[in-house]
Amino acid sequence: MNSNDIKCVNTLRVLGAEMIQKANSGHPGIVLGAAPILHTLFTRHLNINCQDTEWFNRDRFVLSAGHGSALLYSLLHLSGFAITMEDLKNFRQKGSITPGHPEYGHTPGVEATTGPLGQGIAMAVGLALAENYLSAKFNKNDFSIIDHYTYALCGDGDLQEGVVMEAMSLAGHLGLKKLIILYDSNDVQLDGEVSLANSEDIQTKVEAMGWQYLRVEDGNNVDDIDKAIGFAKESNLKPTIIEIKTIIGYGAPNSGESSIHGKPMSKEDIAYLRKFLNYTIPEFEISDTVKDFYDKNVIQRGYAANSFWNGQLMQYAKSYPQDYKVLCDFMYNDIHLKNFDGMPSYEVGTKISTRKVMGKLLDWLSGQLPNIIGGSADLSPSTMVKGADGIYGQSNPLGRNIKFGVREHAMAAITNGITLHGGLRGFCSGFFVFSDYLKPAVRLAAIMKLPSLFFFSHDSVCVGEDGPTHQPIEQLTMFRSTPNTNLFRPADAKEMTSAMLLSFQNNTYPTVIVSSRQDLPVLDYTNFDGVSKGGYIVFEPYGTPSYAIISCGSELNLCVEVAKRLEKEKCYVRVVSMPSMFLFDQQPKEYKEQVLPKRMRKRLAVEMGSSMPWYKYADTVLGIDDFGKSMPLKYIADYYGFTIEQIYQKFRRMIRED
Ligand SMILES: Cc1ncc(C[n+]2csc(CCOP(=O)(O)OP(=O)(O)O)c2C)c(N)n1
Ligand SMILES: [Mg+2]
Incomplete structure (x- = not known):
């Protein structure tokens, strides 16, 4: 590890701690502890390009421990992404692009929204699976056009989540060898020591799930972390988890304790940290050494990797024009239904x-x-x-x-x-x-x-x-x-x-x-256009309707039968099919008024489920607000009141009370 690495790591540490201090909110523990891990990944391995954040073959990095967002934003800032120092100063503030936890689509360079522990690792498994599939589809013996790694940083908390065990078990089974998890192992979590809640052996556990396990004893040793990542990349069978022993809140007066996990440091504590690290660069400034280091080792390295790949892609286009066209369709999400020949369709009445x-x-x-x-x-x-x-x-x-x-x-x-x-x-x-x-x-x-x-x-x-x-x-x-x-x-x-x-x-x-x-x-009155609007009229009586029944799913056809019976009795009821409240709510006011006019004072909604959502559209609901009961299907409709007769009676009761 050279002195530049130390300067960079200390910059990340102090910058992150000061962002959190300024916001008076955030998680300094992971920032101080895991800075060397991510510094190593970004400067020595991760192929990303700030000038083309969507570069298809970039390595993917997911911060599964989303509470470390201040560290990620600092890294992305140094790596040339469109996150300014002003943005870092606005950490966690209203309207900033540096929100509390990383948000995909909101901050350049953030590959996934994280914060709910465990989700990040599971999404990383999906990213690695996609890479594996696409590489099998498009790579040729002489060409690896899809060829990137997926990395995730996790903490102790992530590994306690059930979703992670499910995802890791599957990743091991599938042998997703280009998936590398960096485990910030500091023996501490929000509420105290990890040993208060966990005593299993991580190595045995992950190896049993088909993972390669590597360990780095000193989480401050950039070269050791580098070597382990390098070794993991060579794996030809298994995904890898690298357990890296770190000290939570490294350099803070309360380092190694859970109190540093999620509480901003005071000004005095920051002064202590700066002294400990021998760090003298003013607040929210970056030394030229650090800027140059990231410029050379992340920005330029990433740009070169991207340019090289662009050249490869042109070669690929020449050598494999057919595959290239398909690859472009995939990359630009330009795959659409062109014709409907052979699409399964069903006769009314089936x-x-x-x-x-x-x-x-x-x-x-x-x-x-x-x-x-x-x-x-x-x-x-x-x-x-x-x-x-x-x-x-x-x-x-x-x-x-x-x-x-x-x-x-x-x-x-x-x-x-x-x-x-x-x-x-x-x-x-x-x-x-x-x-x-x-x-x-x-x-x-x-x-x-x-x-x-x-x-x-x-x-x-x-x-x-x-x-x-x-x-x-x-x-x-x-x-x-x-x-x-x-x-x-x-x-x-x-x-x-x-x-x-x-x-x-x-x-x-x-x-x-x-x-x-x-x-x-299969009903004669259902149609695509109606479904695309979320809700639509499926039965209109002869006379002007002053009532409506709204329904969906298996209950719709019963409601239409009820409305037909009522029509014979000169009671005029419209039936509205509502397969998607989400789409219906987005329709213009006029359309909604046309389907469910205010003058239809009395409206009955019918669905075999909780009544709650229907009160948006109806004043009376035939729903089910209790748990079900085991019984054969033939008794169910009757038991819950969802026969034509019972819906009819419910409707009659409703208008009697009018
Ligand atoms: C699903 C979920 N549960 C709880 C939390 C709240 N939470 C955030 S970080 C954390 C502690 C995690 O411990 P660890 O991963 O060891 O992080 P460290 O304290 O080492 O930074 C908790 C409980 C969360 N973000 N997501
Ligand atoms: Mg921890």
């Missing part, structure tokens, strides 16, 4: 479950869209969702069907990582009730404006015999109330087809689609 429709359509879509990849959490025969081209794995890296195993949480986070990489779009699937297991990853996708796709089956209590543990109730409300998340609950094969097609068209939010387990009739 009875088919929407899960079957979903599965069949996805099979067809996989043929049309070579960039989609995904699978299910050990449930593909039930959800009917699987990817194409065989099972993805070491012997078939071109398989697009990912066997996630029963690892829902990691499945969703990995799907986010795949989509984040670019070039591919990830989807995944499971039973809707178990969406609880993966909600945090859907939430992150929504925050990141990432179009990951979550396809669930078994959308209601009609699951039947499996009972309350398998019967979703509140899950619809959960996703409908998650910002920037589109939940579709289609009523029949046509609505399902529409929802699926729409889900592949958008690029700015995740889509959740729920399908029925039971067969449903």
